[in-house]
Amino acid sequence: MERRNFLRAAVVGGTAVTLGFSVTRESIAYPAQTGTSPYGALQAADANGIQLPAGFTSRVIARSTKTVGNTGYTWHSAPDGGACFADGAGWIYVSNSEMSSGGGGVSAVKFDADGNVTGAYRILAGTTRNCAGGPTPWNTWLSCEETDFGYTWETDPRGINPAVRRDAMGQFKHEAAACDPDRKVIYQTEDQPDGCFYRFIPTTWGDLSAGGTLQVLVENGSALSWVNVPDPDGNPTATRKQVSGAKLFNGGEGAFYRSGTCYFTTKGDNRVWAYDAVNNQLHIAYDDNLTSNPPLTGVDNITGAAVGDLYVAEDGGNMEVCIITPDDVVAPFLRINGQSGSEIAGVAFNPAGNRLYFSSQRGTTGTSSGGITYEVTGPFRTTL
Template identity: 75%
Template sequence: MDRRNFLRAAVVGAGTVAFGFSVTRPAIAYPAKTGPSPYGNLLGADANGIMLPQGFTSRVVARSTRTVANTGYTWHSAPDGGVCFADGTGWIYVSNSEMSSGAGGASALKFDGNANITNAYRILGNTTRNCAGGPTPWNTWISCEEHDTGYSWETDPWGVKTAVRRAAMGRFTHEAAACDPVRKVVYQTEDKSDGGFYRFVPTTWGDLSAGKLQVLTTNLTWADVPDPDGSPTPTRDQVSNMKLFSGGEGAYYRNDICYFTTKGDNKVWAYNAAANTLDVVYDDNLTSNPPLTGVDNLTGAGAGDLYVAEDGGNMEICIITPDDVVAPFLRVTGQSSSELCGVAFNPAGNRMYFSSQRGTSGSSSGGITYEISGPFRS
């Protein structure tokens, strides 16, 4: 075990509590610093305008307002957050649509074991600004509406069951959701400059129809939100000592830690639920020549790497390694009026999916969804 992993293990083993432990974050490696990518430098742009490391290739799997190959389905505009679900030897990639005025929702791409597209279909419709969300352990997709009176919707990736509005999870500017099966809660981010970091505690795990909405406070306790409906008082204004986060974005849970991003200050956070600590994994003000700006959706890979997509910046998906190095993994060229989102891996971890929300046109109707294949670390 190397020094930084030893120190991290020592902190967890000692039963660290927030604000009660004297070792500072720099002593145990956070935050990540600019360094060389484990995949090497980016090569010149390929035929799809994507700069990738050696050994990786890209393909377009769907374009907004166009029929998906081998199907009769027209792919949605403004593709945003997404994730993959196992489907026999194949998988399903679900993607939100961040369209306004009831034109949002979510769709799915179905792949066989050879990565051929076999179907595409709608799994949620007639909703507004579906931005990010998160998968559940019982194989549903929580699709979140990003507006002041937005809801979370539980959807079926296979498109068989009707999507259900989960009002008990709160009505606010939802962004992402991440399930914690150990504590049996769902963490939620809020895309407001004075937003909160929430958790929903279902009455029965596996059933999101009822439960308590709570928000993280400044002393890292969880306080009940008195009125999850947020009317007339917004949920973020109901708990006086709520900890403020500047523009909550993506969320991803792994091994007792919920990682989430805040775009207002370009940070990646780690809430360690077992130790009840909150750390900054990445801050663009704390490294030289920061490669990651405009933090947005994020996901993880088998090697312990995090992949963070940019909304703005120079249109990159960056990697943050377990050794606390941050570097570009890919860059999309010629699409400066867009944003990258929906980054997710298939179950085998050898194919990455993501979208450029507005593509080369800069319009919601110009969205492009990509697949990257290659020797990802396992």
């Protein structure tokens, strides 16, 4: 029996499969199993068509091609990856635009301490298919181009400093970036069926203008290592094909780093991976083939709450954002109705952790101009 089918049969038969992972609070039950959400069942859809747990509410923050509140700024089409940044007593939410042919970029929405929208503006323009990315500890947003020779752009959420292209981070079909301040590296995913998992080592942590070294994860039997990519510009040989033995991943998507582990998703096999950077080990945190009645399919963007929960957005599936708890239970947290032609992206918490932002990239129309960006407020848990 093929190994994945064997493991699925074991799970369905009621036996937990740990795959020999290290025994820590966040990995003892890998891979996550279908269970009951800590927030309970989803309630009937609200006025925005969103099903939420009891006590939670949603509101629309912005709509593509429409003015954001009273700001006078027109929200971009095809909203994708995003993140929040502290801004005085308030915060800023940035959102990529996954438009082609130089029509992409990044926009930002500014909130005051009470969550009121006080401004909106562009922080990157003229780029192509800005899909995901990641925040840095020095409060910039890395926006990644999902094209064969795409770049990573470093942007200022405040819109004061101009965006800068960071060539040393490589030219490839970028998806997401996740900063690891403990090892002073930035992990990157690649959206290809035979994509790789990279890390960028800046020459100066906190200053990407000084360049750095691009490496790729290599697998030799059960051993993992990081090897320099000879030509980060990917021309004439693609970065993923330059190093023998590079570990291949089926469609890299979102990435999120926390406490020694980089979690990232691959859409081709519906997996959430956990790269244990402390012990240089790779685990499967979730696989829809390794649990009964899997609630999470079409894995995409990923973020985390301070309490330890992961939130994974679906590209398709049931248009859900699913939660994976530190006890390795996976369950729906919210569901968007009436938007089956869309995908969910840009999941991010505000600094206080009591508001969750995300976008439906194509909304009810199924077109890039129909994107909708939402906020969910409610009793997000602060303790386990």
